Amino acid sequence: MKGPSPRPVKRLLAGASVLLATIFIFAFEQPAVRVSSTGLAGPRPLEDQTRTALVRDYLAAWQSMDRALGENDASLLDADFVGVAKEKLSSTIEDQQKLGLRTRYQDRSHDVQLVFYSPEGLSIQLLDTVEYDVQLMDHDRLKATQQVRARYLAVLTPTEVRWKVRIFQALPQ
């Protein structure tokens, strides 16, 4: 009796490794980010260190949201979201669990504009024109993918060690 020919197996393995590499690159691809603070309202000057930390934490929040909605695990939101934003995302995760859905939000680019720094330093508001891919899975089967360009508004507040997103809402284009 003949065993399977080694050539198709090799081809299969090569194909699989290319696919895995593509998935790996896609999963860890860093989004392009542009940040501007011209036109920032409020009497408080924004220090470079604050700006860097804020943008870093905001981008991390997108990663957390993607993972939390992709894995239906609301605890993944704890590090980056607080208040209304966290409650709404957690409620979405709860609905997804009930319906057997999962969604991914893979951000490809951000054009962030810092628009307001409150006088007492307890909130920063930004607008972000973001491009991302939405993936919808129903009972673990990929149903649809869509490329989206939307304008988000986020309000971040400082916590013990980092800025957390308190309000997170897309605006009409």
Place this chain on the structure above:
Amino acid sequence: MKPGIAFTLAACFVAATTVFALPPRVGALELPKTVVAGNAFSVSTEGSGEAVLYIVGPGQVLRRKVQLGEEVLFHAGEVHNAGHYSVFLVGPSSTQSSEFEVTSTDQASTLSFLAKPSRLPVDVHDGISGVVYVLDAFRNLITQPTAASFELSGLGGAAQTRSAPTRNGVAWIELDSAAKAGNAQFLVHVDKVSEKRIVQEVPGDPCTLRMSARQSDGRIELETDPLRDCRGNTVSDGTIVTFTERYDGGETTVDVPLKRGVARTTVPAHDGSVISAATGVVMGNEIRWRSQR
């Protein structure tokens, strides 16, 4: 039967069976580009057969089994979180996609009001800040410009009132603290909604410091006049007054907290000693002690 007619009939039969054998295709998907949060809306579908309609966004997800060709109605309150939504109509063999925005309502329902600081000295220019985020009944940020009215009223003097329009859902203001110490009420109104915070306005630093001295059982008893700030408010108890006695190259220092606006202490009585008092950046009078025999 002529061969031509037979061929045509056969072709029609093949075409018909192919059409009926194929799963139904999802036709065009029509929906409004924007919907106000909480409002009812409908999605029109084309085609025939069954499909699944998904509405997907970070704020909400919905799934509906639909009959293609029928209108799908979303009732009031069903989609209530403002944001961007992707819409997918997934049939057995094809998918249609679209997108739409849900906007906040224009009725303020909740105000997220930050008044800072909660305690500050009187008479500080732009010392109090108020920041208000305006949210609707679904806790969406209302991004349409809305007038916010701020009012700070204390024990004495007229209330300070200012208005500021919201921009991207936020309005802010800076106000002076009052001349008279006490609890001030800081109010913000948007439409018919208001929020209140209490700001404690405490006396400022002492404006002048004056002390007197008298002999008492071989010691010098020192007492300040009641300490007041430059607006006449009695300086807060606990404020430290430092008494210093210099004599024969030596120095004795006593720190005394104010009690009911007055600081009292005793120092050794040395003939020719020089006694001074200070609090914060204010120096008081100096007394050269002569023993009263």
